[in-house]
Amino acid sequence: MNKIFIIGLPRTGTTSISVALLDYGFNVAHTAYTKRAFELADVISDSPCFCDYAQLDKLFPGSKFVYLERELALWVPSMQMLINKMLVNLDLKNGIFNPVLKRTFNDIFKLSTTAFPDDKAHLEKCYQQHKQQVLTYFANRDDLVCIDVSKPNSLGELLSFIGVSTAPALDSELNFPHLNVGRKVACWKEHKHPNKVNSNAAGIEHRKFFDY
Numbered sequence: 766m767n768k769i770f771i772i773g774l775p776r777t778g779t780t781s782i783s784v785a786l787l788d789y790g791f792n793v794a795h796t797a798y799t800k801r802a803f804e805l806a807d808v809i810s811d812s813p814c815f816c817d818y819a820q821l822d823k824l825f826p827g828s829k830f831v832y833l834e835r836e837l838a839l840w841v842p843s844m845q846m847l848i849n850k851m852l853v854n855l856d857l858k859n860g861i862f863n864p865v866l867k868r869t870f871n872d873i874f875k876l877s878t879t880a881f882p883d884d885k886a887h888l889e890k891c892y893q894q895h896k897q898q899v900l901t902y903f904a905n906r907d908d909l910v911c912i913d914v915s916k917p918n919s920l921g922e923l924l925s926f927i928g929v930s931t932a933p934a935l936d937s938e939l940n941f942p943h944l945n946v947g948r949k950v951a952c953w954k955e956h957k958h959p960n961k962v963n964s965n966a967a968g969i970e971h972r973k974f975f976d977y
Contacts, residue, residue, distance in 0.1 A: 768825045771810030772818045773833025776843040778914030779810040787958045794962035795953040798865045801966040816869035832911045845883045
């Protein structure tokens with residue numbers, strides 16, 4: 766089944782886009798760590814998508830991908846806050862976070878091999894490298910869209926890309942909700958909606974981690 770994968774880095778608006786698409790009838794997982802979660806969700810964002818988009822492209826042919834952009838001057842301090850808040854629990858050996866989350870963060874942000882993972886220059890390099898890798902991978906293809914959720918009608922642009930029709934008169938009003946502002950990181954957990962998919966949804970294989 767075709768999926769929609771949100772492959773922007775953390776702090777680029779993954780929660781905002783996930784919450785917005787719930788109201789358009791999509792089953793949405795903000796992070797997905799089991800095969801069952803991937804089966805249940807129409808839209809998957811954040812980890813592991815920002816890291817594993819190439820593998821997901823092969824596993825779910827015909828899917829669409831959404832890269833989220835954000836001005837570096839805004840993204841870097843937000844990412845510094847998140848890294849410092851999560852760093853201990855992202856440790857590959859002793860951290861208590863989900864193994865998939867730890868792997869993807871360490872892969873993109875080189876946490877275990879960088880002396881100062883919250884360094885401004887280091888994070889800017891990680892952002893630029895990730896962006897270039899995404900653009901190179903999807904070059905000359907029509908199944909990727911790049912959007913900035915803070916721009917006017919960014920939601921309208923996304924809905925058009927994924928084939929959701931809207932009333933033309935509403936186009937200028939189709940903007941994403943601003944969530945997880947400042948030090949806020951848990952808006953997804955707090956948001957109640959019947960279309961939310963549990964990241965650790967258990968199926969026949971119980972809670973087996975998604976493995977490529």
